[in-house]
Amino acid sequence: MRSGSVVEAALRWQQRLSEGGFWAMVTVTVDGRSVKVREQAYVLEACRLAGADVPTLCHHEAVEPYGACRLCMVEVTRPEWGGHTRMVASCLYPVEDGLIVHTATEKVLDVRRVVIDLLLARCPNTPLVRQMARKLGVEETSYEKAAEPTDCILCGLCTRVCDAIGPAAISAVNRGIGREIAPPFKEPPPACIGCLACAEICPTGHIKYQTSDTSRTIWGKTFEMLRCSRCGRAYVTREQAAFFERTRGIPASYMGLCDSCKRKVLADTAAQLCVTR
């Protein structure tokens, strides 16, 4: 079964319900406030529920947690640990009943300041990074500014969302300092469908594209746009329509109308039905 199919999602729900696990809740204490959170959640979700301000750069609900930016570090402990605490990435640490979370200890803030300080050296001109740094009390980086500043923080959201949708057209290449996000061989990626999900999810707007009613260009690849048969506006790329037909079984005819026109047609149909009744 293809991941992401509606049937599989339904089966997953059914299984979770039959295990009785889906609604099972655990209690976690965040900064002294006790919250109930679903058992499958990670600590970050509990922190957000409790209203704690935990900054993140590589986290997004739409994709699997990654743990790369290290801004969401918190200190966790349990009464039986005898005062011992652990520094963990809250986006990846599974919640457990009775867990005690501290989101703003001096240790936590120290790590966040070092991390944002380092990112500020890498991305000295990026508004989002500057703003987060200022919030953590870092006005200027204490390290050497990058010779070639970039807006890419290597959060991996673009590659993860591309993997989740399916094309997996881009990935992180090279190691360490040389790491960057790129299509294979840095050529226009054959697998890219031009859906723009990578650019939309990018927190710093680093991924650039052009789109018009006739064509779209991203990652050096140019796509032909399919137009809505009703209003004529560009709706999806030809590759996108073909991809969803191939992988999700969505008929090409479904892509004939844009979302807005689909709603209008639906409304018209409903209106006619009401009249005839």
Place this chain on the structure above:
Amino acid sequence: MRIDSRAAFDAAVQAAKEKVTGRKRQVFVCCGTGCLANGSAAVAEAFAQQIAEKGLDVSLGLFLKRTGCHGFCQRGPLVVVQPEGVLYTRVRPLDVTEILDQTVANGHCVERLVYRDPSTKAPVPKYADIPFYANQTRVAMRNIGKVDPADIEDSLANGAYAGLVRALNDLSPDEVIAEVERAGLRGRGGAGFPTARKWRATAMAKGERKFVICNGDEGDPGAFKDRSILEGDPHSVIEGMVIGAYAVGAHEGFVYVRDEYPLAVVHLGVAIAQAREWGLLGKNILGTGFDFDIKVSRGGGAFVCGESSALMRSLEGKVGEPRAKYVHASERGLYDCPTVLNNVETWSDVSAILARGGDWFARWGTEKSKGTKAFSLVGKVKNTGLIELPMGMTLRRIIFDIGGGILKDRPFKAVQTGGPSGGCLPESCLDLPVDYEQLTAAGSMMGSGGMIVMDDRTCMVDVARYFLRFLVEESCGKCVPCREGLRQMLAIYDRILEGRGRPDDIGRIERLARGMKLGSLCELGKSAPNPVLSTLRYFRDEYVAHIERGECPAGMCRALTRYEIITEKCTGCHLCTRACPTGAIVGKPKQKHAIDQGKCISCGACYDVCRDDAIRFGGRGRPEVAAAAQ
């Protein structure tokens, strides 16, 4: 031949032993990587040829054996003549005739090839009398250098697979784990996690499919113990893995080995094929109904793939990047199935423990660190090579008794243990018993067993930078503190070593190191500041000298060091003139010499060769200060 019962195993061992005892005399030629690089293949070839030509196998019962690494790599190629146990060092193919005529035929020793005590110069012909070997206790490396790794019968005659027979026939999986627990075995990859606890968690984890992995991705600079074990005695590792698989209920195993270890890959492949053929691996092992097979996976050479979660991603065919280990591999490891991952040395220890018993292994060591541990002893020490010792031996004994002391008898300055995750320990730590806790408390760690000895001509700030450079190359780049932190840390070190250090740089280093330690995703990043923090802890004055005074106390940082000839002491021996690579030393033989500072590159070659202490060095001062003075 396929062994399908205990009786058949005993018969096979008996047959193998008879075959070996039939060889009255043997010549062992070390064909480990170190000796091969020194030309041991040609030596072995010369022996083989002459034995065949002269018919010595018939007349004297002489057999040649190509063995794994004997450990004494510095003196290779090594040749041992048995049963006398005479060790010859630095043997050339031309020496073969003499060894055969003198030692094998007449029992005389070829004195010029014998190891000599470095201080007394007295010859020490017997293998067992050489301090380098006499002070060792070999468990994981018990058969290396004794057996031909490409011949399973030779291993069987030397006790291989006895532990497996015992485990599969006499013990339940729980009892196997209990035996390992009694041994007190902890992970030899460096972190020292109790092996039995790891196994028990995996055994109890739910899952149809479980995996056993051997981590042979040894990547620390200066470490080569796993390489030697895989090259010299692969059966000990295979046996350990089958035992582990039986204990946790796994049927599939992987050995992840660096592709840069070609000999290990070949020997491992041969050993696995032979073990399968003999019924010691694969379906229905030893007729007990237990199935387990091993695949070899060759790593592409990324240091980070030695980290267990990255290794598993790499095995899955994905990019070798670590992931958070809040859920242990014993629950969700390879392909999200329960997985046991242990180091090469650990697996080799396991087979010995099952053969000899947990109590036997636990006789050695300290309270919390039992057994023996292999180290690669390298650096400025007289005897470099591979050693295995009981835990708890002091650094002083390791470096001075086994290692024979510092090269050229210079003063000892520091020893670096644990590779890029470890730290540098100074003279005040020399009496530290080596075990997991003590090393960690001193700011270093056991790591994979690299031990790099340094003398007074080593700049500790530069040593820290060496490891930073290594890590900058090897960080996977996934998380911010490791990727960006290492780059910035290196930038700080670069400027300190060029004399442009800032007064607040020590504080900046400490703050960054703390952030990396607490914030990084995997152990690579978390331990990356160790070389920095340990040198800061023990050699802070060297940092201060570089930053504040613009001088390198070891005289090694070229930008900061100026060499001079002390005219009164110079005897005009002319040694320094010949050593100088740039022709910067002026003066005729038997006359006073001087250094032309315009040509001098401050390499220190003259200082190192001078026998009269007639060369001294001093700091140049910070560049801006020096420039102002001029």
